[in-house]
Amino acid sequence: MSDMTPPWEQGVFAALKAENLADWRAYTDHAFVRGLGDGTLPEACFRHYLVQDYLFLIHFSRAYALAVYKSDSLEDMRQAAATMDALLNEEMQLHLRYCVQWGLTEAEMAQTEEASGNLAYTRFVLDAGLSGDLLDLLTALAPCVAGYGEIGLRLASQGGADIAGNPYRDWIETYAGDGYQSVVTAALAQLDRVASARIGGDICRSGRWKSLSKTFGAATRLEVGFWDMGLSPNHAG
């Protein structure tokens, strides 16, 4: 495969996606995503999403901290620690600065209650990680990490000249950018490496494949639920 093939079309991730294609499309081509792409998403929806995403990032950082704890090699510990550090000390700061532009303060966001769809997603990932092993945890984390990369790149390429007037341009360019894309590449390379170490051989024909695919599917549907939540800014759930 050439270097031009995005990481989500390769290895274990591509196989997981192929088995959950309908859910994957419902997630990556959600009405919320299309609204971001053409700039028609109502601002109230985006603001609601931003606040919940801030709370989401806290628990996603906790999940990567768990991945450090669950690693059995220094290489895996350092990879997970780097992702955790990027989330906790860079992404969250970027997110905060971005939220300020939309009139949202950190104090305000920190006091907002987590929506049910947010709770469901983040706690599902944490429990998948604690009850399973590092491979279960990385599998539950993968749809978020890679999906945002795929969405960002597609919206950026579709946007063309119109992106200049899109109020969500910054969001799109963040996830389409080299910085985020290299996070995705490293995360999916780790998924492949850990799958070899924890299963080996023909992973997709192993006794464990069905369970991994189920975890991936559940996490993908929880991403769909997260966009649904974004579209309902006045609903608590």
Add this chain to the structure above:
Amino acid sequence: MSDMTPPWEQGVFAALKAENLADWRAYTDHAFVRGLGDGTLPEACFRHYLVQDYLFLIHFSRAYALAVYKSDSLEDMRQAAATMDALLNEEMQLHLRYCVQWGLTEAEMAQTEEASGNLAYTRFVLDAGLSGDLLDLLTALAPCVAGYGEIGLRLASQGGADIAGNPYRDWIETYAGDGYQSVVTAALAQLDRVASARIGGDICRSGRWKSLSKTFGAATRLEVGFWDMGLSPNHAG
């Protein structure tokens, strides 16, 4: 206090409930509950609830297993193990027999996907337990354990002579019955004991009280979400 005072009007539990009274009422006096009480709840709603409750019991059993692991005395280990055993080997069997009367088989239920509100609740409890200590875990479990006892007793006393014709009579009498009521009494006694061991002194004025009350409130609202889910049998969430 006399022996007639129900356990949920005493000790740490009563104080937690007092701080979250609006949420508590939204849960224990939910439209779903009123529909159970007067028999007007549509059967499709009840069947939807029964299936999700079966899946819920699996994860609640896991939460009590976690409480055994997290106990630092044999007394607490045995109390949590007894509750886990009651859930895993008695309640679930009762539940299954009851479901059969409503035409639901175990195989069918085991293959049903967990609704988002179900995931949110069960995984929230598990994460509260793993990230916190035994007291955080028991606090997150308490609204379910005690709320069903309070609801069962109230519906049974309100039902009067009409209960004979109520299709949900068995459900009501299970939770109003001595067996379940003694489970509640033992669980809330453990909550008091563990709160003394993990905080001591004036628990409600401790530095930790606000955090416990927040956990209790979140779990109570997730119970509201569970009833909401029951009322929407055709909605995936």
Add this chain to the structure above:
Amino acid sequence: MSDMTPPWEQGVFAALKAENLADWRAYTDHAFVRGLGDGTLPEACFRHYLVQDYLFLIHFSRAYALAVYKSDSLEDMRQAAATMDALLNEEMQLHLRYCVQWGLTEAEMAQTEEASGNLAYTRFVLDAGLSGDLLDLLTALAPCVAGYGEIGLRLASQGGADIAGNPYRDWIETYAGDGYQSVVTAALAQLDRVASARIGGDICRSGRWKSLSKTFGAATRLEVGFWDMGLSPNHAG
């Protein structure tokens, strides 16, 4: 294989043992074990061992509670819960009654400090379980469960007529008895089943085999350390 083949000569367990044979022999043919077999073990050593074994059983019960939490099928949950219940509510009671014969009270034992070799073993198992998955946990538990079965059966058959005068006869007959032997059979059947579910195919050639074998070896050496501790009743470690 015939029914006469003991469970520890079959399946995944036999393969793990074969890869760690020197450690396995150092454990199952330890001087402490030989002293139990011919009755020459000094009483002070046995009493020291009994007290630490009481503390050990508490943490082994916690490890089986963790296995319930980490199970992803009701069958595995119930198997682990049954073992936990057997440890917590039967073995510990038997152990206590047995200790009373040797002049040891529960209060005394509960206040004894855990020896370092005891801490090392029990906490290693718990961490192997929490950082890994159910298969890692069951692999770390297996040397204890099966080793006592193998030791009990061998000492009973070697003892012959002399066993009548052996002060450790009860200990030997407990682990050689049908009750304990059936615990071993069920535990190793679960190990095989979970290995299929979590790896599948040719388990010993999988990418994960080396890691499982390492965990098994470490747990076996910690059993050696436990017997060493038993032989040094006046040493804190």
Add this chain to the structure above:
Amino acid sequence: MSDMTPPWEQGVFAALKAENLADWRAYTDHAFVRGLGDGTLPEACFRHYLVQDYLFLIHFSRAYALAVYKSDSLEDMRQAAATMDALLNEEMQLHLRYCVQWGLTEAEMAQTEEASGNLAYTRFVLDAGLSGDLLDLLTALAPCVAGYGEIGLRLASQGGADIAGNPYRDWIETYAGDGYQSVVTAALAQLDRVASARIGGDICRSGRWKSLSKTFGAATRLEVGFWDMGLSPNHAG
């Protein structure tokens, strides 16, 4: 209190130390420590210690990762993440460079088996953290973090002019240095803050104090065991 008071003479830590003073002295004034201070420690002992300390740092990093997962505020997450990062990406590199001076390679150290006293200590800390809450975890971590700071500072001040010829000068100056001392200050400030949040009021009179003091004492004795292990370079345990 003046700024000159070292952090281990203040707050919660000082109270924990006061309750475990005999153990604390056995740890901080151990024969191994005295041998470091006057340069008489046999090189074989120091090399044995260095290898085990390398393995120790891996699991201590995992414990701080767990502290990130268990934090319920961004401030605590970031403090724990900074300590984890310092251990995983700075201390371990320093340690490796230092080991090279003593003829030890990373590959060699990574393949060395963890000594029993090392397993006992690291896994005790991890289990204390997972079964308890963040305060239990920080309490189990505190003797190591602060003890090395106290030892380093005392040996540096005692060494006087003789330190120039002490083969362990680098070790002493690392832990006496401003870099490490500020790590201690931040860690003990977090211990105070978390103790307020998780107990509040008069911490030493709370129901939980006895349990915290017991955890602190056990961890301190495991440090004594670690030095003992250092003095026995030819013994596996």
